[in-house]
Amino acid sequence: MRDDLARALDGEVAFDDYTRHLYSRDASMYAIEPLGVAFPRHADDVAAAVAIAGEHGVSVTARGAGTSLAGQTVGAGLVLDLSRHLRSIVDIDPQRRVARVQPGVVQDQLNRAAARHGLMFGPDTSTSNRATIGGMIGNNSAGSGSIRYGMTIDHVRALDVVLADGSSVHLGQGTAALRDGLRDILATHADAIRDGYPKYWRRAGGYRLDRLADSGDLAAFVVGSEGTLVVVTEALVGLVPKPRHTMIAVGHFTSTIAAIEATADALACDPAAVELMDRTILDLSRQRIEYAGLGRILHGDPEALLFVSFSGDDEGQLRGAVDRLARLWERHRHGYHTLRAETPAQQAGLLKVRKSSLGLLMAASTGTSRPLAFVEDTAVDPTHLAEYTRRFKRVLERHGLRAGFYGHCSVGCLHVRPFVDVRRPEQVRAMRAVAEEVKDLVRSYGGVNSSEHGDGLARSEFNRELFGDGLYAAMRAVKRLFDPDGRLNPGKIVDAPPMTEHLRDALLPPALPLRTRLRYEGGGMRDAADRCMNIGLCRKTDTGVMCPSYPATRQEEHATRGRANALVKALSSPDPERALGDERLHEILDLCLMCKACKSECPLGVDVAALKAETLAARHDTHGVPLRSRAFANIRLLNRLGAATAPLSNVVGRIGVLRRLLGITDRRPLPTFRRGRVRGHARGDVTLLADSFTTYTEPGVLRAAVDLLEAAGHRVRVERGGCCGRAAFSKGLLDDARDSARALARRLNADDNPIVGVEPSCLWTLRDEHPRLLPEDPDVRAVAGRVRQIEELLVDLPLNRLERRILFHGHCHQKAEVGTGATVALLRRIPGATVEEVDAGCCGMAGSFGFEAEHYELSMAIGAERLFPAVRAAPDALIAATGVSCRQQVRHGTGRTALHPLEILRGALEREDARGA
Known part of the structure; x- marks a missing residue:
């Protein structure tokens, strides 16, 4: 099959052991190694890949960023990575308020393009800087703003898709394809469709036959089908007006339940979102430079926070809503303080932590005990949320499990992640018992078991019981109609394996003893690499530093998680010392610039720079030290x-x-x-x-x-x-x-x-x-x-005025270790100076990396992503950079001279001395 794919596709094909391992994982607790991976360049490639896989009797799993939390994007057949090439915004029509996009377009990418027309894509996921539109369609994603904007299903207008036989069709309102078969299913199971679905609206599980019965819209119907019915190659999605302003009220509470009980007052003020964060995540954020900004502005030591966002075009109305909420909370004695964040600068630290709650919670892992996603997607009507949460906590206590709580109080969806060690059979039994009890608990409130992250391998097993035999039979009939041979992402939504199969950690052999030169806290080298849980923050391309080579290559193996997972494979081999010298492993690690951004920006602190140094040392032991390295x-x-x-x-x-x-x-x-x-x-x-x-x-x-x-x-x-x-x-x-x-x-x-x-x-x-x-x-x-x-x-320096704009670029290691705040503050002490810190990521030079012949092109491509354009856009500014490599790169890439900030300060100091003389 590999050769057939290579001949037929314009995109790449990879069947090597390392690539297969990298794509065996997503952001869930599961792992299934695929037969191979294809990277389609266009829709015809997708169709050809599906057809060829069918000819060989191989299943197909389509994925975007691979950030699914329930195991949707792992499968044993051929994986189609639609994020590498299929990432173009084809068109935006501001009059019709629609955008035509390929499935690999990232949500933030679409929102930046739409913002030029005063528009945005309504669903707001916390993973918006790497979540692809195709993945959001697959899972029917929602997010913090769903109380106002609904779910992805509410914004899909039409889809171009590939069916299981490799044929391409257009799905939209009035599409004839498959209609007769669906009409029969709707008629045969009409009563079950009418009565079998949970009554609460925020649903992301099963096939949406209820929606199809009401609207006849085939495009909306396949939203949330997790790649089991079709593979999306292009989507027409609706856009909504982008509010001009957002203000946030942050309530401080002495318990998680107290915060949830304050939700009713928040909902009475017509918010755009109401988000909960418990102490577990707050404490973890304080420990990381990248996220510590939140802790510095909090009052006291809250056990929980409630973030209430108000969005609109009238600042006065928004400020009034914040004031009204603060008065309500005070009158009803909810919480002990309300923090107001009215400007983007005031909100930055809040939003960064909110969007990284999952990763920060994952950072609390100790060894193989991790906070796992198997009951984190339930939702009940917010009026029941406090009582539901109390009972949920009692379930966890009964089984001896602790958990972190965060999520969307506005829609009754809390993300609860119990800590479980799946290598211990008794813990796996406890996990399953909790899943079954929570399923029954949420059903007793008329809620839903999958509210935004889908079914996948974690929840599909329970769909027959949740939906009833009649409705489940209708869903199986839908699967047979679209995919008679069960080739598209089998084992999800219907006919699923038990939730305790394919558990990632349970599949790994014990780590063998390995001599290392570096100390690894909390375990050895493999544990340090295996901290990665594939949440994919390293795939972001437009903010921060991590990971510099990924935006330039768009290859999974050149993101932090790709390198970490490759190291896990090597360190799990029967001879890990020999595996660390493997040539393919060093291809994967070669483009790591050792910027150390992963140490701070990765919420789990996976330090690939140190792991690469250790791996190079092991390679030198086997192959000797190259002359250039020496x-x-x-x-x-x-x-x-x-x-x-x-x-x-x-x-x-x-x-x-x-x-x-x-x-x-x-x-x-x-x-x-x-x-x-x-x-x-x-x-x-x-x-x-x-x-x-x-x-x-x-x-x-x-x-x-x-x-x-x-x-x-x-x-x-x-x-x-x-x-x-x-x-x-x-x-x-x-x-x-x-x-x-x-x-x-x-x-x-x-x-x-x-x-x-x-x-x-x-x-x-x-x-x-x-x-x-x-x-x-x-x-x-x-x-x-x-x-x-x-x-x-250098606190009280006598500095003369300097009426100049200063554009500052911080060194990656500075950002990773202490941040750049002190440098920016010092420059701002120069009277008359206007200082702007450019969010330009890594300069691409990275010491010797940019001098090495085979790395030169990538080095310059990284600089050209954000740094060079920012420098060129500021022709009258002084350019400041703390790193010697950064200053060399700016000079070479733009022709501009960058100064060390201390040189600028010394210039101001000299003028002051001269004036005094």
Whole structure:
């Protein structure tokens, strides 16, 4: 079949073991390894793939971002990844308020395009930065705004689809295809269709024969069918007016139940959304730099929060609604404080945590005990939600399970994820018992078991009981009509296996002992990789840093989760040490820039940069160290020699044969070596780390740091001896990096000064990588505790006015370790300066990565995604960047000179001194 597909499709086909493993998982608790994966380029490719799979008797599972929570997007046959190529917005018609899109279009992508016309796609999922429209159609997704905008089914106007036989049809109002067969089913099962569905409206389970009976709309009918009836190749979706303003009231409560009981008052004020978040998620958000903004604005120590959003075009009306709600809560003694967030800036931290609640909850996993999605999609009428939640909690307590609570109080949908270890049989039995009791509980309230995440492998087993024999028979008849041979995503919605089959963690063999150079908290190297639960935040393309190579390649293996899952496969093999040297594994890891964004932006903190370094070290053990890796690992020595022999060394660096010998691109200029010694004192009250890069190529940055520190009243000792080992670490020479760490720690621990630096990649190595290399070394621990941002010591500088716009780009390691807030705040202290931090992700340079010949094109493509356009759009601005690599990339990619922020500050300081003289 592989050869047939390769000949017939314009898109790629992959049947190798690693690709099959990557596509064996989605964001659920399940795993099924497929036979192979195809990446269609257009609708004809989809049709050909389905037809060829049918000829070979192989099933087909279509998927978009692979973020389904119930196991919809894993299957044993051929997986069609529709997200790599089928991601075009074909047309937007603002007059008709519709958009024609391919299934791989991401929700935020559509919303950005629609916003230019004052429109948006109504359903608002928390995964909007990676959820595809095709996936939303498959699951009938909803989200926080469903109280106002309904579900995806309410916005689908027409669909182009491929049927099980490989034929292509158009589905819409009045479509004739399949109508006779459906008419017979509707007639035969009319009573069951009328009486069998739950009465509550927010339904995402089963086939929507009730909707078809009322409207005859075939396009709407297949929404929520999870790829079991058709494969969508293009969709006409409705758009709604985008509100101009949003304001949020955040109620603070002493218990989850108290927050839920306050929902009625919120609903009385006509909100756009009412969202619950319990203490579990709040505490987890406080532990992560990326999400800590919420904790800083809360009052007291709430056990739960209720986010109530109001949207519209009249700011006065929205502010009045917030005031009215605050008065109602105060009058009825609901909560102890109401926080108002009226501007986008005030709301940013709130929304970031709300949209990442699932990932943050997953971060609470300990070993193989994880918060699993098997009862997290129920919904009842909000009037019953408090009582329902109390009884739900009692079910969990009876079975000894704890859980986190969050979700959509406005529509009675709470996402409850009990912690379960599926490797323990008694826990699996408890999980099943809870699922059955909750199913019965929700039914007793007239609610639904699947309200927005669908049935998949987690809930389909219960559909016969939930819908009744008659309605279930009608659904099976629908499946046979559309898919007589059961080829389209079998085992979902009807004829499903037990919910306890195909459990991901239970399928993994025990991790074998493996010698590693780094310390991994809470387990070994495989556990560190297996923290990934495939929620797919690393597939976002327009915000943050993670993962730089994915937007440029759109390949699953080049997202953080792809690399983590590849490592899980290698580390689960009978000989993990040998598997870490596998060539295919290193193809997957090769385009990791080691930006460390995954450490902070991934809610689960999957640190692929460290895992890659460890894997490279294992590969070197087997295959030896390449010459280029050895050269870059000793960059301090090379740079020191280069600076000592400048300007001759700058000429030698242009010799092509030397570049080719080391595999360095001749399309990028090398740094210019500069002589110059930055003077300090033999003793001081602050130690400045003279890093291996700026010391020899931009000594003016270090001089600016000394001048500023002295102006702030400090006596500076410059530490020039030794290397932090950052470059050796990134090349997998971990033994060399450990030796460098030990030696530098001894030097730095000669006093108890705070330690600062100007190059984030070097400075933060002291606090992150060194303790992982030498966890028991007292000097290393002491030094790590004394590392400070230089901005903390530059508080009261006398600065002259600078009437300039400053566009600031932060270094990836700075963002990952401490964030960029202190740098931005320091620049904003310059009188007259307007400072804007550009959300441009990684610059693409990443130390040596951008110099390596085989990586040059990707390096430039990453820069061209967001950074270069932002710089070019600000021709009159000063460009500031904390990283030496970032400044090199800006210069090469745009022709603009980027300065270190300290150089800009020193310029302002010098003018102040001159004026005073």
